[in-house]
Amino acid sequence: xxKLAMLRVLVVDDSxxxxxxxxxxxxxxxxxxIKTAENGKEAIEAYKEYKPDVVTMDITMPEMDGIEATxxxxxxxxxxxxxxxxxxxxxxxxxDALKAGARGYVLKPFQQQQVYEAxxxxxxxxxxxxxx
Amino acid sequence: MPEKQLVIEVMESVIKRIRAYFxxxxxxxxxxxxxxxxxxxxxxxxxxxxxxxMRGTINVLVVFSFDTSLINAIYSLMTFDLGIEANxxxxxxxxxxxxVINIVLGHSTIDLQRLDSNGIKMxxxxxxxxxxxxxxxxxxxxxxxxxxxxxxxxxxxxxxxSKLFSANFSLVE
Numbered sequence: 001x002x003k004l005a006m007l008r009v010l011v012v013d014d015s016x017x018x019x020x021x022x023x024x025x026x027x028x029x030x031x032x033x034i035k036t037a038e039n040g041k042e043a044i045e046a047y048k049e050y051k052p053d054v055v056t057m058d059i060t061m062p063e064m065d066g067i068e069a070t071x072x073x074x075x076x077x078x079x080x081x082x083x084x085x086x087x088x089x090x091x092x093x094x095x096d097a098l099k100a101g102a103r104g105y106v107l108k109p110f111q112q113q114q115v116y117e118a119x120x121x122x123x124x125x126x127x128x129x130x131x132x
Numbered sequence: 133m134p135e136k137q138l139v140i141e142v143m144e145s146v147i148k149r150i151r152a153y154f155x156x157x158x159x160x161x162x163x164x165x166x167x168x169x170x171x172x173x174x175x176x177x178x179x180x181x182x183x184x185x186m187r188g189t190i191n192v193l194v195v196f197s198f199d200t201s202l203i204n205a206i207y208s209l210m211t212f213d214l215g216i217e218a219n220x221x222x223x224x225x226x227x228x229x230x231x232v233i234n235i236v237l238g239h240s241t242i243d244l245q246r247l248d249s250n251g252i253k254m255x256x257x258x259x260x261x262x263x264x265x266x267x268x269x270x271x272x273x274x275x276x277x278x279x280x281x282x283x284x285x286x287x288x289x290x291x292x293x294s295k296l297f298s299a300n301f302s303l304v305e
Contacts, residue, residue, distance in 0.1 A: 024214065060256050090242055092251035108238065
């Protein structure tokens with residue numbers, strides 16, 4: 001029997017409400033939020049320090065936006081699993097996020113099932129860790 | 133596209149998205165009230181105001197200003213299950229205002245993307261609490277739409293250079 005390890009998640013968003021909602025939702029699913037960050041710069045530092053299994057990334061944030069942060073993380077950690085969780089619905093933004101290396105895209109306001117499915121889908125790509 | 137038409141399209145999209153978001157998330161019905169065009173120093177701000185700049189072909193400051201009762205209701209509906217402590221309430225009330233404008237404008241970019249092939253950029257929301265006026269904004273004009281809900285009122289204003297809004301701009305045409 002294979003025991004699955006708990007997925008470790010970094011939540012990046014400048015809204016404290018979204019951070020609390022995502023933490024609660026991810027805990028309910030059975031994932032563990034190991035760190036939160038309020039902007040892209042903090043996200044990069046947090047990724048380097050904590051090496052999370054998955055990142056949920058907002059796009060519009062102060063200091064550095066989520067697309068720039070995703071590019072930076074992916075350039076150093078090509079296997080990083082990043083799911084955008086954002087209010088931006090325009091196709092151009094979705095394409096920019098995917099081009100930057102994001103593996104999923106969830107539009108706010110999110111439902112638990114959408115976040116769960118996006119993370120599951122992001123984890124299907126071959127990666128070193130077999131947590132998903 | 134003429135500037136006047138651009139402004140009308142932005143406002144129509146924003147109002148449509150507010151109506152849809154308030155209904156689906158909070159079960160709040162929104163009724164459009166009167167609209168107004170004027171100089172920015174005449175703009176009326178309510179208790180809590182959230183501001184985002186949309187950049188690109190559409191280059192406009194978008195202002196959502198909420199009655200106390202409305203933003204309190206939205207805050208309560210957004211956070212009822214989050215266990216907010218008494219000393220955190222003000223932070224989360226502001227965050228609620230920021231989340232509303234961010235989500236509404238983010239969804240509006242779906243409607244407006246055909247106007248800007250390079251993508252519409254948005255700044256993070258800035259929250260003004262009990263401010264009476266938008267400062268340091270000379271030579272600007274606004275077009276506002278007042279909205280009524282059973283839980284309080286809000287005003288959506290689009291603020292831009294006087295060039296953006298023609299002198300005779302009026303929605304009643």
